[in-house]
Amino acid sequence: VREVIQYLAPKDGIILDATLGGGGHSEAILSxxxxxxxxxxDLDPAAISYSQSRLVGYKNFRLFNCNFMEMDKVLEKVLILPECQNLxxxxxxxxxxxxxxxxRTPERGFSYQLNGPLDxxxxxxxxxxxxxxxxxxxxPKLEEILREFGEERYYRRIAKAIWLKRQRLSNTKELVNLIESCLLAKPRFIKQKAVQRTFQALRIATNNELDNLFKGLLTALELLSLGGRIVVLAYHSLEDRIVKNTFRLFARQGKLEILTKKPLRPTEKERHKNPYATSARLRAAIKIG
Ligand SMILES: C[S@@+](CC[C@H](N)C(=O)[O-])C[C@H]1O[C@@H](n2cnc3c(N)ncnc32)[C@H](O)[C@@H]1O
Incomplete structure (x- = not known):
């Protein structure tokens, strides 16, 4: 959070948190x-209602339950509010x-450690x-999903196993068991990686994440005012590559000054405190043209 605030340097104007979640960053920005x-x-209505109560001590904010690709429409609505007229x-x-x-919510089906529906x-x-x-x-499509979005080495055999059992699979535990059964002779850590990568690939495909990210970044970079800042926290190399390439594209056109030559990674202490942040990569830039 500290680095995000340092690079975003929120002082005045409109600050848009495109991925509200539990409102941790938003609270730090408002403070x-x-x-x-x-x-x-946020796309998730649960994130909106949770953050709405978390931020109840502040007046200068509005939350929207939609895709960040639609931030142009959101901004149009915000700019006509009396308190945002000159921002x-x-x-x-x-x-x-x-x-x-x-x-952590099993019913959402994101976790390979908790059993839940394949949502x-x-x-x-x-x-x-x-x-x-x-x-x-x-x-072939399943193979492509696992290869492209999971960068999974054993994509062929896992895709085949899933495809054969696709009508009978219904929860995350069954999927984990199926992936592990394809790699019976492999060491534990290979099985674990394959499970992680398969879940990542499926999540990306289900939410169309990489397309959303590219379109969201383009919209944000067009909408930002001169001197405005963009900060992106990515959690795997596919996301980070899109951020890096999009920033470079705008920098070459003289529209963006990149503040992070290399992405910032969490320190050992931060990794220890928050294991989920281990793979985080932060990139930041300023709109200059
Ligand atoms: C890592 S969490 C954000 C956590 C947040 N920064 C905090 O401090 O609690 C990412 C959030 O982004 C939301 N999200 C992912 N893709 C989205 C999209 N295309 N549009 C809107 N929200 C999205 C997810 O629902 C999730 O709540």
């Missing part, structure tokens, strides 16, 4: 925002991936669940 307004977005968009934060609440959608009312991705995909 230092002097003459500004915070806008929070410009001065900061956008993306803290990608799953929230602690989502991973994995950020918006629990979404029409597309992980189970639909599994059941509707052809074998």
């Amino acid at each position: 230092v925002l002097e003459n500004g307004f915070l806008v929070g977005i 410009r968009l001065m900061g956008v934060l993306f803290d990608l991936g799953v929230s602690l609440y989502q991973i 994995m959608s950020f918006n629990p009312f979404s029409q597309i669940k992980a189970i639909d991705v599994l059941r509707r995909s052809s074998l």
Whole structure:
């Protein structure tokens, strides 16, 4: 949180938290925002209601239950509020991936440690669940999902096993057992990695995460005012690559000054305190043109 605030440097104007989650970053932003307004977005209605009560001590914020790709429409609505008439968009934060609440709630199906339905959608009312991705995909499509979104070495045999059992799979425990059964002779850590990567791949496919990220970044970079800052926390190399390439594209056009040549990684102490943050990579930039 400290580094995010340091790079986002929220002082005035509108600061948009594109991935509100439990509202931790939003609260930290509001605590230092002097003459500004915070806008929070999340696909998950549970994140909105939780954060609404968490931030109850503040008045200068509005939360929206939608996809961050629609932040242009959200901003239009905010800019007509009387308290935002003279404000410009001065900061956008993306803290990608799953929230602690989502991973710890078995019914959401994100966790490979807790048994739950094969859901994995950020918006629990979404029409597309992980189970639909599994059941509707052809074998080549499943292979592609595991290879592209999971970078899983054993994608062929895992995809084949899933495809053969797709009509009978219904919960996360069954999926974990199935993946492990494909790699019976392999050491424990290989099985564990394969489970993690398969879950990551399915989650990305279910939520269309990489497309959303690219479109969300483009929209944010277009909407930011001169001098405005963007901070992105990515949790795996696929996300981070999109952030790096999009920042470079805008920097080459003279529109962006990149503040982090290399992504910032958590210190040993931070990793110890919060194991979920171990894979975090922070990139930040300023809009200059
Ligand atoms: C890692 S959590 C954010 C945690 C938050 N920074 C905090 O301090 O508690 C990521 C959140 O982003 C949301 N999310 C993911 N993709 C989204 C999208 N395309 N549009 C809106 N919200 C999204 C998820 O529902 C999740 O709540």
